[in-house]
Amino acid sequence: MTDTSSAPQAASNANADAGAQAPMNDASAASAAAAAPAVPVASPAPASGKKPWETLPVTVKVNGESHGPMDVPAGLMMIDFLHETLGLTGSRLGCGQGICHACVVIVDHADGTSETVRTCITGANYFDGKTVRTVEGHATHDADGKVTLAPIQQAFLDHFSFQCGYCTPGFVNAATVLIERLKRTPIARADLEAAITEGLNDQICRCTGYVRYYEAVRDVVLKTPGCIKDSK
Numbered sequence: 001m002t003d004t005s006s007a008p009q010a011a012s013n014a015n016a017d018a019g020a021q022a023p024m025n026d027a028s029a030a031s032a033a034a035a036a037p038a039v040p041v042a043s044p045a046p047a048s049g050k051k052p053w054e055t056l057p058v059t060v061k062v063n064g065e066s067h068g069p070m071d072v073p074a075g076l077m078m079i080d081f082l083h084e085t086l087g088l089t090g091s092r093l094g095c096g097q098g099i100c101h102a103c104v105v106i107v108d109h110a111d112g113t114s115e116t117v118r119t120c121i122t123g124a125n126y127f128d129g130k131t132v133r134t135v136e137g138h139a140t141h142d143a144d145g146k147v148t149l150a151p152i153q154q155a156f157l158d159h160f161s162f163q164c165g166y167c168t169p170g171f172v173n174a175a176t177v178l179i180e181r182l183k184r185t186p187i188a189r190a191d192l193e194a195a196i197t198e199g200l201n202d203q204i205c206r207c208t209g210y211v212r213y214y215e216a217v218r219d220v221v222l223k224t225p226g227c228i229k230d231s232k
């Protein structure tokens with residue numbers, strides 16, 4: 001006589017060996033459905049009209065142009081807001097982790113000071129009510145469409161400071177903040193190299209363009225009236 005006591009287990013093992021994707025017949029499907037734990041079903045969107053994700057307000061002036069008020073997703077980083085909402089794609093997403101500073105923009109404060117802020121790790125809502133400059137805001141355009149680069153941009157070109165150029169928008173903004181700080185608070189000529197090192201210290205260039213960047217900034221500082229207290 002055939003021993004059938006182990007048949008269900010053998011069938012189960014065979015099913016397992018055949019893989020979980022094997023189709024079930026109607027009877028086994030009904031049986032499995034009855035035995036399966038209840039699967040939570042996503043709640044329908046609330047009828048209150050509330051958005052399914054949190055939003056935060058943004059009104060910001062970028063390169064002299066006001067944008068907003070508008071609501072943006074709470075987790076939207078400023079770099080994505082610049083690229084996707086405003087169409088300003090000059091700011092570069094490098095590391096995306098706050099390390100390389102390729103993505104920095106300039107924030108202008110009411111007291112006349114300026115600083116760089118990393119847009120890859122700073123939400124768009126942080127800039128609500130702020131005045132921002134991006135790399136697109138440095139050059140001037142005349143009525144005929146002629147573009148004149150800012151002195152620091154021209155100096156980076158003249159010195160062949162960059163290779164791939166991915167880091168350049170960040171260097172332009174960091175150098176601009178440094179030069180503006182020196183105009184407000186001039187330093188001795190002997191302290192200039194240290195000031196440039198400190199001002200550009202956070203900017204990472206994977207193509208190792210540091211020396212030519214530094215030389216270009218030094219040239220611009222020395223040619224910009226009011227940055228140096230003495231000529232020594």
Ligand code: FES
Binds near residue numbers: 100
């Ligand atoms: S991309 Fe923002 S710090 Fe690197």
Ligand code: FES
Binds near residue numbers: 161
């Ligand atoms: S020029 Fe390529 S990363 Fe700086």
